[in-house]
Amino acid sequence: MADDRTSKDTLPVWFAFFTEIGIINQLSRALFEARLPDGVTVPHFTVLNHLMRVRDGQTPQRMAEAFQTPKASLTNTLAGLEARGLIEMRRNPDDGRSKQVWLTETGRAFRDQAIGLLAQDAAELAEQIDLADMKTMLPLLENVRKVMDKARD
Amino acid sequence: MADDRTSKDTLPVWFAFFTEIGIINQLSRALFEARLPDGVTVPHFTVLNHLMRVRDGQTPQRMAEAFQTPKASLTNTLAGLEARGLIEMRRNPDDGRSKQVWLTETGRAFRDQAIGLLAQDAAELAEQIDLADMKTMLPLLENVRKVMDKARD
DNA sequence: TTGTACTAGTTCGAAGTCGAATTATATAAT
DNA sequence: ATTATATAATTCGACTTCGAACTAGTACAA
Numbered sequence: 001m002a003d004d005r006t007s008k009d010t011l012p013v014w015f016a017f018f019t020e021i022g023i024i025n026q027l028s029r030a031l032f033e034a035r036l037p038d039g040v041t042v043p044h045f046t047v048l049n050h051l052m053r054v055r056d057g058q059t060p061q062r063m064a065e066a067f068q069t070p071k072a073s074l075t076n077t078l079a080g081l082e083a084r085g086l087i088e089m090r091r092n093p094d095d096g097r098s099k100q101v102w103l104t105e106t107g108r109a110f111r112d113q114a115i116g117l118l119a120q121d122a123a124e125l126a127e128q129i130d131l132a133d134m135k136t137m138l139p140l141l142e143n144v145r146k147v148m149d150k151a152r153d
Numbered sequence: 154m155a156d157d158r159t160s161k162d163t164l165p166v167w168f169a170f171f172t173e174i175g176i177i178n179q180l181s182r183a184l185f186e187a188r189l190p191d192g193v194t195v196p197h198f199t200v201l202n203h204l205m206r207v208r209d210g211q212t213p214q215r216m217a218e219a220f221q222t223p224k225a226s227l228t229n230t231l232a233g234l235e236a237r238g239l240i241e242m243r244r245n246p247d248d249g250r251s252k253q254v255w256l257t258e259t260g261r262a263f264r265d266q267a268i269g270l271l272a273q274d275a276a277e278l279a280e281q282i283d284l285a286d287m288k289t290m291l292p293l294l295e296n297v298r299k300v301m302d303k304a305r306d
Numbered sequence: 307t308t309g310t311a312c313t314a315g316t317t318c319g320a321a322g323t324c325g326a327a328t329t330a331t332a333t334a335a336t
Numbered sequence: 337a338t339t340a341t342a343t344a345a346t347t348c349g350a351c352t353t354c355g356a357a358c359t360a361g362t363a364c365a366a
Contacts, residue, residue, distance in 0.1 A: 007279075011268070013287045014275045018181045019199070020294040023221050025178040027301040028171045041352085042175075049168075061314060068176050070354050075316060077352095097314040097361045115164070121304075122167045126160075128300045133293050134166045140286050141173040147281045148180040151274075194322085214344060223324050228346060230322090250331045250344040 035117045038084070040110075043069075043077045048086060048103070048111040056103045059092065063101070068149065086110055188270045191237070193263075196222075196230045201239060201264040204256050212251045221302065239263055 064074045081087040086107035092098040217227045234240040239260035245251040
């Protein structure tokens with residue numbers, strides 16, 4: 001018995017939601033890339049951060065799934081990181097088709113330094129936005145993400 | 154006077170927040186573009202929707218500000234819409250430097266039809282996500298967006 | 307052992323993004 | 337009027353994105 005008649009204002013609310021998401025995404029990208037040196041982009045940083053938070057030595061495939069991003073895009077991102085000496089790609093000894101992505105020492109240092117720079121911006125934002133609000137939103141956003149992820153055919 | 158010592162978990166929360174934002178943005182883009190016909194993209198639709206919701210006849214400059222997007226990107230988007238006959242660019246009679254963007258009848262019809270298609274997806278999402286949660290997030294997201302917007306130097 | 311099907315990653319190409327330079331027009335100052 | 341400065345939009349070019357085709361390697365069946 002779920003009511004399959006959706007409320008009249010459902011659509012506008014969702015639209016407004018996606019609009020805000022889009023703008024915040026854009027603003028955060030601009031903010032990040034203004035801080036990151038040397039043409040390092042958000043996708044670059046995201047990969048470094050992921051490898052450090054979760055574990056390095058992962059395959060590109062696995063990471064593509066984690067980020068919900070096409071393999072071809074990731075190939076490009078990884079090539080950029082490797083060219084800058086921040087990661088190392090090795091053959092996967094267990095499976096010749098796949099590879100493993102390892103952080104270099106430079107990569108680890110770079111990520112830590114970047115975190116430091118970004119922390120300044122975060123602190124500035126934190127002055128103006130209640131952390132409690134962020135903690136309210138976070139689980140709700142996660143839920144939206146999970147539902148949308150499942151809805152993909 | 155403001156405490157410049159931010160809580161220890163501020164940074165991780167903000168990171169997680171931006172990560173969710175990024176993924177939801179990506180998922181919503183995929184969802185939208187699967188529905189929109191004929192190579193029409195999210196930026197295209199966003200412009201149409203904005204012109205209809207707010208008012209058409211606006212200048213590209215004004216819209217670029219509203220969307221937080223570079224002028225050069227918008228030029229490209231508008232060119233696509235004009236090529237498809239969904240908008241019309243006219244000289245601004247009050248200022249020869251600028252232009253005005255007007256919806257065509259085709260453009261209006263297209264937007265209405267697109268809304269109908271997207272409403273189906275929204276209804277599906279709405280079945281699984283409480284509208285109250287959306288209404289909780291919306292003002293908080295708006296606030297984040299406004300603060301970030303102001304923080305741009 | 308060969309064949310068939312599958313999977314990981316890359317390459318290719320078409321399209322989108324956007325900072326910087328450029329063009330056209332407007333406004334202000336003298 | 338002339339010049340200087342500012343603003344709206346476009347063009348240019350370097351770069352990113354990502355679907356589809358391709359290459360290399362694996363698995364399993366007969």
